[in-house]
Amino acid sequence: MREIVIISGKGGAGKTTIAGAFAHLAENAILCDLDVDAPDLHLLLDPDKREESEFWSGHEAVIRAEDCVHCATCLNMCQFDAIEFSIEGYSVKPFRCEGCKVCVELCPAGAIDFPERKCGHWFVSDTRFGTMVHAQLFPGEENSGRLVTLLKQQARQRAEAGGLDLVLSDGTPGIGCPVIASLAGTDLAVVVTEPTPSGIHDLERVAELCEGFRTKVAVLVNKWDINPAMTEKIEAYCRDKGYTLLCRFPHNRAAVDSMLERKVLTEYDPGGLGTLLKQAWKDTLALLEK
Amino acid sequence: MIFAIASGKGGTGKTTVSASLATLWENDVTAVDLDVEEPNLHLFLNPEITGTEKGYVTVPEADEERCVKCGACRDICQFKAITLMAGTLLVFPEMCHGCGGCMAVCPEKALIPGRRELGEIVRGRSGNMEFLMGRLRIGEAMAPPLMRQVKERMGFIATGDVIIDAPPGVSCPAMNAVMDADAVVLVTEPTPFGFHDFKLAWEAFSPLGIPMGAVINRAGLGDSTVQNFCKEKGIPIWAEIPYDRAIAEAYSQGRVIADAVPGLRDTFLKLKEHMVAAAEENDMLGVFRA
Ligand code: SF4
Ligand code: SF4
Ligand code: SF4
Ligand code: SF4
Numbered sequence: 001m002r003e004i005v006i007i008s009g010k011g012g013a014g015k016t017t018i019a020g021a022f023a024h025l026a027e028n029a030i031l032c033d034l035d036v037d038a039p040d041l042h043l044l045l046d047p048d049k050r051e052e053s054e055f056w057s058g059h060e061a062v063i064r065a066e067d068c069v070h071c072a073t074c075l076n077m078c079q080f081d082a083i084e085f086s087i088e089g090y091s092v093k094p095f096r097c098e099g100c101k102v103c104v105e106l107c108p109a110g111a112i113d114f115p116e117r118k119c120g121h122w123f124v125s126d127t128r129f130g131t132m133v134h135a136q137l138f139p140g141e142e143n144s145g146r147l148v149t150l151l152k153q154q155a156r157q158r159a160e161a162g163g164l165d166l167v168l169s170d171g172t173p174g175i176g177c178p179v180i181a182s183l184a185g186t187d188l189a190v191v192v193t194e195p196t197p198s199g200i201h202d203l204e205r206v207a208e209l210c211e212g213f214r215t216k217v218a219v220l221v222n223k224w225d226i227n228p229a230m231t232e233k234i235e236a237y238c239r240d241k242g243y244t245l246l247c248r249f250p251h252n253r254a255a256v257d258s259m260l261e262r263k264v265l266t267e268y269d270p271g272g273l274g275t276l277l278k279q280a281w282k283d284t285l286a287l288l289e290k
Numbered sequence: 291m292i293f294a295i296a297s298g299k300g301g302t303g304k305t306t307v308s309a310s311l312a313t314l315w316e317n318d319v320t321a322v323d324l325d326v327e328e329p330n331l332h333l334f335l336n337p338e339i340t341g342t343e344k345g346y347v348t349v350p351e352a353d354e355e356r357c358v359k360c361g362a363c364r365d366i367c368q369f370k371a372i373t374l375m376a377g378t379l380l381v382f383p384e385m386c387h388g389c390g391g392c393m394a395v396c397p398e399k400a401l402i403p404g405r406r407e408l409g410e411i412v413r414g415r416s417g418n419m420e421f422l423m424g425r426l427r428i429g430e431a432m433a434p435p436l437m438r439q440v441k442e443r444m445g446f447i448a449t450g451d452v453i454i455d456a457p458p459g460v461s462c463p464a465m466n467a468v469m470d471a472d473a474v475v476l477v478t479e480p481t482p483f484g485f486h487d488f489k490l491a492w493e494a495f496s497p498l499g500i501p502m503g504a505v506i507n508r509a510g511l512g513d514s515t516v517q518n519f520c521k522e523k524g525i526p527i528w529a530e531i532p533y534d535r536a537i538a539e540a541y542s543q544g545r546v547i548a549d550a551v552p553g554l555r556d557t558f559l560k561l562k563e564h565m566v567a568a569a570e571e572n573d574m575l576g577v578f579r580a
Binding site for chain 1: 395457486
């Protein structure tokens with residue numbers, strides 16, 4: 001089984017627009033939205049939820065005020081500034097608590113509970129392009145890496161069970177924990193970038209991360225005509241590094257219009273954009289064979 | 291006063307807005323890039339770098355001689371960063387959150403504090419502006435501890451107002467960046483993706499009780515769902531930046547759009563007035579409440 005993930009180093013580069021089109025073109029694939037903080041792929045694919053599960057991960061500290069003896073041990077030991085002292089006594093700020101259990105273990109009065117934390121939901125859905133695995137993390141939760149890993153496992157299992165040979169994922173922005181989880185075990189990363197100073201900067205950082213995972217890198221330059229000179233620079237960088245350049249994608253309102261119509265570009269090919277992506281997808285698949 | 295520029299998602303123009311605001315702020319101002327995974331603000335402000343220091347997290351180092359293999363450290367570690375395997379103590383520094391629990395519970399004092407590099411904290415100046423950013427080491431998964439260190443520095447050096455370029459999304463890092471602000475600017479786009487992420491961000495940040503206003507970037511591009519939602523929920527729209535190819539081009543050249551595109555300077559000055567007024571009003575309410 002093969003895995004392709006579409007990433008961008010930063011959000012808003014057009015990752016989901018590309019992922020949506022590729023989802024349409026992919027045959028025999030399980031689709032997966034790994035951007036669990038701010039998933040968007042469902043806006044294009046209009047999934048019908050078939051299964052819904054809660055995602056529990058980690059714990060959080062909760063002080064029982066009536067048992068607290070005001071010794072301040074927790075306040076002093078918490079490395080994450082999650083313990084607050086006010087006129088109402090000691091309490092835990094849930095957003096800051098990392099669930100490390102230090103206060104729980106060290107509280108001399110045993111006044112701190114450590115319940116499991118419900119962090120969000122994940123789903124298996126039907127879409128017009130096949131089965132999709134996706135999730136929504138509650139705001140402020142930080143276990144997105146674990147949720148990404150869970151989604152990937154689910155996608156793989158379902159692909160195997162269904163005799164499908166590809167997992168196609170809309171990845172996560174950034175270069176931190178969730179992307180690291182997205183890249184683990186992935187064969188090919190399609191990096192969507194823009195010809196802007198941040199675009200090239202982010203591309204370099206995320207490509208370096210891919211190399212660390214021995215994930216093959218292919219690059220798609222979105223809105224290339226906004227700054228042709230910068231596009232040249234990005235392409236030179238790719239040649240230099242041996243990354244395949246999949247496509248120069250123009251700046252075009254149709255990308256937004258298709259979003260408004262809840263369609264992907266390959267479904268109706270406005271201004272030839274869909275045709276461009278069809279070629280890009282062919283080239284992407286060819287890369288898997290290499 | 292502290293202002294955070296946030297967005298439900300990357301690519302909506304958060305950094306462009308931050309750069310423009312920082313550039314036209316007449317009072318003393320410190321521009322802080324807390325998007326440590328993909329810091330981009332410096333690409334627009336071009337600060338002269340005056341100092342770079344490394345950020346570390348404290349991780350345990352084992353003194354094998356002293357360890358009696360009691361397993362107390364393994365039992366407290368919630369992140370599987372320390373374990374006993376076939377009688378050998380193993381530490382996985384990459385997984386350590388630096389909570390200090392293992393060191394606190396080890397009866398033999400066999401664990402001593404070592405360190406793992408998180409990334410760097412960069413300080414600079416651009417005109418009258420102080421500049422500060424964090425840059426996560428590639429391969430480092432934990433952004434929040436580096437962000438905390440950048441915020442600590444911010445506490446030392448910031449005189450006057452602070453403009454924070456927050457990380458995208460609504461997960462832990464974003465909440466962390468927004469938490470201490472006096473007012474939050476939510477940058478969004480009038481597209482289905484933009485609206486979806488905006489709604490998530492609004493739901494996530496609302497409980498913090500910080501005054502919040504919207505900036506609609508690329509106005510005229512999509513539909514008016516975002517505007518309608520703002521009206522319905524009573525979210526003030528502090529600025530609308532039109533959809534204009536000239537803006538996209540200026541951005542792609544690394545220029546500050548308030549300087550580069552005629553008419554935008556006034557838009558941003560108005561935005562500033564709204565931000566300051568909202569923060570001041572909230573301050574007054576705070577006095578009343580206290
Ligand atoms: S350590 Fe326990 S007893 Fe001490 S202040 Fe914290 S909650 Fe209260
Ligand atoms: S569990 Fe850890 S992070 Fe949470 S409050 Fe206790 S010491 Fe702080
Ligand atoms: S410091 Fe905390 S996270 Fe790190 S190894 Fe020790 S117990 Fe685990
Ligand atoms: S707690 Fe200390 S003595 Fe016990 S296994 Fe860990 S390092 Fe060794």
